[in-house]
Amino acid sequence: MTFASVSAVTVTLLLVGVFIVIMMNLNQLADNIENDVEIKVITDPAADVEDVKLLKKEVQETAGVATVIYSSRDEELDKMISSFGDELNLYKQSNPLGDALYVKASNPHETAEVAAEIGTYDHIYQVVYGEGKIEKLFNVLTMSRNVGLALILALLFTAMFLISNTIRLTIVARGKEIEIMKLVGATNSFVRIPFVLEGIWLGVLGSLIPMGVISFAYYELYTQWEPKLQNELFQLLSATPFIFQVNALLLFMGVFIGIWGSFMSVRKFLRV
């Protein structure tokens, strides 16, 4: 009986834990992708170095701008060559391009507004950014986050339902005992206390393995992969606070479900 409850808590919390870890990290990835959205400001090829410097400063001070990176016209030409073929090398003699500023908005969702604002400044040839594409990307990201959140909530509720179901069944099997206790003069709270304590115990016991497994696995994963992911878009959440947070959540859920499950189940039999 107890084994059934504890193992139900264990497997469900393990699954919930794994999902939370994955979802949180994917969320992080989504953040990173969002933050990767740039506005490319192409300066007027006629503008001189001072003009560009001033423009850069002006852009930097624009509300909503997070970072501005300068890329010279020669660097730009190199980029063009590498994606359109070496035959463009002949333009190195007389580079037709302007300098570029790569701008990131502090809130990626305001990219369009920031771009429009910058477009009004002097010495600008063109402001380029994903436009339609970025909105699409944001839509996809928002949708995936919502789906992910919905899934994790669904999983959580399923877990809670199943665990309290299991606890309830173990207590149903003890309905006769509760009835006897009441007939011998026990008050409701006297009957309830041991069951609630047992619920807490079940919850704690059931969350130990998930906590251990997830802590260990994530720590291993983190120490092994973090160095390799240094320069990637995808970054693992830093192990130390994250593991504790997940553990606290799992323990809380286990105990909460344990108490709640016992409480609800005993209630049914107290009406004797």
Place this chain on the structure above:
Amino acid sequence: MTFASVSAVTVTLLLVGVFIVIMMNLNQLADNIENDVEIKVITDPAADVEDVKLLKKEVQETAGVATVIYSSRDEELDKMISSFGDELNLYKQSNPLGDALYVKASNPHETAEVAAEIGTYDHIYQVVYGEGKIEKLFNVLTMSRNVGLALILALLFTAMFLISNTIRLTIVARGKEIEIMKLVGATNSFVRIPFVLEGIWLGVLGSLIPMGVISFAYYELYTQWEPKLQNELFQLLSATPFIFQVNALLLFMGVFIGIWGSFMSVRKFLRV
């Protein structure tokens, strides 16, 4: 009791069903992304129209090539202008670029080999493809697929475990009954049959709602989104065979778990 089992089957199968649908569609997306990998063949700007035609034919006949799309040097210039700025318009008078062929390998994982083979042909200025990037993308895709598969398997096992756990508990509560039946002269199979039938019944009952919900939801989703996704990378799996497959899987799982759960649980009490 029966409610506990049926509802456990219901919520778990519902969750499993949703996950299967999502995973299968993401798998499809991964396929599409893989198939989106292209080799860009830049022809020698000096080559004439006939040369390029022959080259295209040659490439098309190369082993492992799926599709070849021709893009004229003017189209290439337009692409370049749209990503590096209008100031390049002045090159329209004397376009320095060559024509391009966009090639897809029939097996995306063989892109590198196909590119190398094409690189040996005449009239080619350069063969460009993601190289390192593509391998990385493939690694990420393979990994996500594996993680997805692992998750779905974990979920399946959790579901099976929890459901049979629940069924077992409902039968444990009836251990006394089984004992009495045996003491009155019932054989093991006589005792078992009604429980196994009940297990099947639980399984069927428990899979009805998930089947209905998933069929309906997916059908709605499909009819609403499919037209909008016409030209996107992400395509929904066609509703008709897919829904039936998922339903069959859910029903099978429900019934299998029902039978197995009853069988295992009754066994324990037959030793009287």
Place this chain on the structure above:
Amino acid sequence: MIVMKDVYKKYPNGVVAANGINVKIARGEFVYVVGPSGAGKSTFIKMMYREETPTSGSIMINSINLATLRSKRVPYLRRQIGVVFQDFKLLPKLNVYENVAFALEVIEETPKQIRKKVNDVLALVGLTQKARMFPNELSGGEQQRVSIARSIVNSPKVVIADEPTGNLDPDTSWDIMKIFEQINSRGTTIVMATHNKEIVNTIRHRVIVVEGGMITRDEYEGVYGYES
């Protein structure tokens, strides 16, 4: 004091198990409840500690009106009444000692008192040797004696016993009757449903005959018997 007025009990399946019962049992009385199987003896008894509630009519136990008793207070009623259940109702996960001690734990008796009282009462019913055994390791008669021990351990004002000797051999039955006599002589009211003609006819007390849910005879110093 137990007073029932026009008590009527109809079970959900339509069986009328109490059909207008009027009775007064004074403090310190010893009452046998007899009657054929299915007459309504257990129902009569169950209504006293509120395992069953009457469909109509009123019941007063020790000046507690069961009709207006809030369900929060029911445990306190039950603590004043020791019950020997016809089907024993022992807690399967507790051993003999713990089953008896349970009746003292609910009233928050001190551990020392519990130890003393439980050991005394187990000696009284002859189960000292079996104190550490669990109900499923006991014979029918032993289980019945545990139920008896539990019913008297907290010296209740009223002891209600539903066929307390049904699974006991005659010698043990007489021993149990001696115990009941003894606590009755100290002022405890005893209501005992029984089929044991020999006991009823030997240890004379008030006899209430229940037939078809009605009290058909009520005699002080009565004998076992009824028309059927």
Place this chain on the structure above:
Amino acid sequence: MIVMKDVYKKYPNGVVAANGINVKIARGEFVYVVGPSGAGKSTFIKMMYREETPTSGSIMINSINLATLRSKRVPYLRRQIGVVFQDFKLLPKLNVYENVAFALEVIEETPKQIRKKVNDVLALVGLTQKARMFPNELSGGEQQRVSIARSIVNSPKVVIADEPTGNLDPDTSWDIMKIFEQINSRGTTIVMATHNKEIVNTIRHRVIVVEGGMITRDEYEGVYGYES
């Protein structure tokens, strides 16, 4: 024919409930098993239909050797023996009729035969009116009578009854005894554990006295009694 040789039973908790039992019960005999509470009567009886297995010694029932009986065959042994359990052992989800019919369903009797036999036996124990009621809606004595009805409905060669009158009033007890007498006169072996002195002394049969797990007296036409 029931034969026990040197049967010894020690429960896991160390209680020795059968301490070298040797007995022969011929086909068609009527045997009372008497003795104090906890003496080992139920254990003696439980070993016959193999609810308990002896620690050592051999038991033969109708020339079936219980020691070598494969567990697959146990149900077929039990079908030859009708048992009235001390705690009734009724199936809570089946009503009275279905509980009795169950003993016939396991031997795959025809529906028509089942209907006839069940109705007959329910009339015999006086429960025709309660055929559609469930065990938890019955009084103690009514449950006991359902258990009795179930034990005799498939006309077994042996009927084993563990205190079949413990919850019955004297009149009903005599009625039940009449039934047992009747099926005994048709050749059924009857083994009955009882505390009912009046019955044992009135309807004279062989009396086996069990005390402390041993047979201390075994008399044809015996009377109730033992030293203790």
